[in-house]
Amino acid sequence: MSFDALFFPGDRVHSVSIHNVTLVGGQLSEDGVTPQMIVEYQGKQHVLRATRPVYEKDIGKVGYVLPSQFPSAAEYGSTIFRAYQDQSLRRVYELDTTNDEYHMVPLNHGKWPHHRAHLQCGWRCDSRPTGFLAPAGLVPGANGEFVPDETEVVSVRIPPEFEWEARRHQMKAADLLESFIGDLAGIQNYANKPRADRFGSNGSDERMLAENWLERAHGMKAIDPDQLSQQIEEAEEWDAQQDEWSELLGEYADRGGDPRQLLEAVDGVLTKLDELGPDFVLDLQAEVEATQTLPVTACKRKRPDLQSIRFSTGINCD
Template sequence: MKFNVFEQITKPWSRVTLHNVHLLAARPTGDSFTMITVEHQGAQCDLISANRWDAEWSPRDVGRCGYLVPAEPIDSEPQWACRFRTYLDPSLRRLYELDVKDQWGWLCDDRPQGFLAPAGLLPGVKGRYVADETISVTLRIPPEFVRLCRSVDHTPIDVLRGFVGDAADINNYVDWPRADGYDSNGSDERDMAKEWLLRAYGMYAIDLDQLELAKEENAARANARDDLGALLDEFIDDGGSVDELHAAVDDLIKEQRRKQTLLQQ
């Protein structure tokens, strides 16, 4: 019996996602659904695309490539329905042969040799995404906070992640998605979270930009000293005199100071 990948998508409560699917046609069925014709690896199939919004958007996507996912298991949608979603970058394709543990293979016109992205993450335009650079923090929380989170029907993890996203002014853009999944709850929430942070800890605020700039300048000076040390070794190895080099550098310093004095006058 030949394996039919489309049957896997339309099984009740399926969790299969089918990539590199081309939408060939889309037409309304008259009952708030859309019949779509799709093609995958040479095989074509007619499928029901769920909900009335697809009747408006699916025709605009005809001719594009994307992926199929099962419809949400809610009463208003048939269990066998699915949804077609286009890739933001028309040239994006799944490259299964590149897959490694927890990493999916992809390619696009801007990255024709292929690249890896975290499993389950859909890369944005030009295959871009923000890498996961999060760090682990272990935090014990009191029952009062657990109860507070329950009062808004969210877990403590959800609430803390939401606050982190708001306070850090994070935006998870569709065309440049974040592998760590962080996002904010909106512009007002971002403003209020930053106001709270400044209200609670503003007296300890430091200028991180200045600190980071100073750190970069110190690193650049350290590299310059290393380079000068290497040049000094070469000079001595080639028979040069340390005293002569010292005198020459001293003259350069005096000339530089003279120029600075003229500029300040």
């Protein structure tokens, strides 16, 4: 076994993750201090410098190896092993393709060049044996599932004071904004079904503080979006019903009926129902729902109008 030049070409850390790796075990280096991991990749075993001792529960599992994200001078060249949530998951490089739909989308300056990755990576698992695609940089969860990216790209002006705050925390402005968005929206990014947009909360306390800020700063303008959507749907449904009634009224007139007389008859029905009171209306509604038809007794008509239609309520439309 030896250190693998594939992971560490020359004296630098490889910048990409290596997939379909099996964790064989762990050990300490010759100095007796530095942790190492033993992995198997493409039928060959390799010893890699690790950021921490190997977890016993991960031994024998398949996953991927990636370089340490924030290595110190002492940890330079160290790696991390992460097991796949679905142990049948495998990276299938021959299925890789490009996502032309987002090829020309402007890039931001976050940790990932753009959340809607241009490159689509191929995968396969037991529940999806024919293979499937996922955005580059995303490792699918259980059964190969992940939450698709449905984000919208917006342009935001950033003042120098905000840039300074981002630099003070060793972040870029886009990273800081996206981190706050995850907390404010209460987004939780679960490993068994990861989000392609990579948004996520920093913790329950952070979500609570962000919600308190929003309520304090903008609570007076809050509305219920679900209720508003329902009102819009009801208004659209009402408009559609009015259009349908207008068409039926036109059809009635085309057949020789008198639309004005029809409307007067309907108005008479409504007036009579008002006189009978709400209890009668409720009883009538229950009867209609039970029979799925209006309780109407139609007399023989001499002309195609409602002059000879008599409702079972006792209202004569003559």
